[in-house]
Amino acid sequence: MSATIGTPYIFASLGGLHIGDILVQLICFLILLVIGRKFAWGPIMNMMKKREDYVISEIEAAEKSRKEAAELAVKSEERLKEAKQDAQRIIDDARTIASKQEQEIIEQARLESERLKKAAQADIRNEKEKAIQALQDQVASLSVLIATKVIEKELSDQDQARLIDDYVKQLGETNE
Numbered sequence: 001m002s003a004t005i006g007t008p009y010i011f012a013s014l015g016g017l018h019i020g021d022i023l024v025q026l027i028c029f030l031i032l033l034v035i036g037r038k039f040a041w042g043p044i045m046n047m048m049k050k051r052e053d054y055v056i057s058e059i060e061a062a063e064k065s066r067k068e069a070a071e072l073a074v075k076s077e078e079r080l081k082e083a084k085q086d087a088q089r090i091i092d093d094a095r096t097i098a099s100k101q102e103q104e105i106i107e108q109a110r111l112e113s114e115r116l117k118k119a120a121q122a123d124i125r126n127e128k129e130k131a132i133q134a135l136q137d138q139v140a141s142l143s144v145l146i147a148t149k150v151i152e153k154e155l156s157d158q159d160q161a162r163l164i165d166d167y168v169k170q171l172g173e174t175n176e
Contacts, residue, residue: 142167146163146167
């Protein structure tokens with residue numbers, strides 16, 4: 001304790017602090033602070049600045065990408081709407097064309113059926129006229145035959161009826 005009598009103490013009643021030790025520690029701290037600022041603080045701040053710049057550039061790039069994606073989404077939506085409109089227009093055009101073709105086909109079928117009907121009626125008339133002509137020819141032949149037979153012999157009413165019946169039978173066998 002004798003060496004410590006001449007040096008001043010702070011808070012001696014609490015155990016005391018030696019002012020010389022405090023000054024040496026303060027000077028060492030200040031030297032350490034200057035060295036740290038010169039060799040550590042600058043590089044750390046540069047590194048932090050670079051990191052901050054990198055984060056800002058990434059945020060800007062992300063924002064730019066988000067805007068581009070939003071624009072692309074809007075363009076895609078517009079293209080999709082246009083495609084839907086085009087598809088609907090194509091469907092409507094196809095329906096219109098199909099309806100026109102349907103009407104044309106129906107009209108052609110109607111005209112063809114009328115033509116066939118007229119042709120069939122003409123054929124029927126021709127066949128009817130041929131049948132009537134053939135019947136008239138047979139009746140004329142029959143009349144001539146009967147007249148010839150009547151002239152060759154005089155017939156009684158029974159003979160005439162029998163002769164007509166025979167001729168009608170003969171005529172029926174010829175038509176079959």
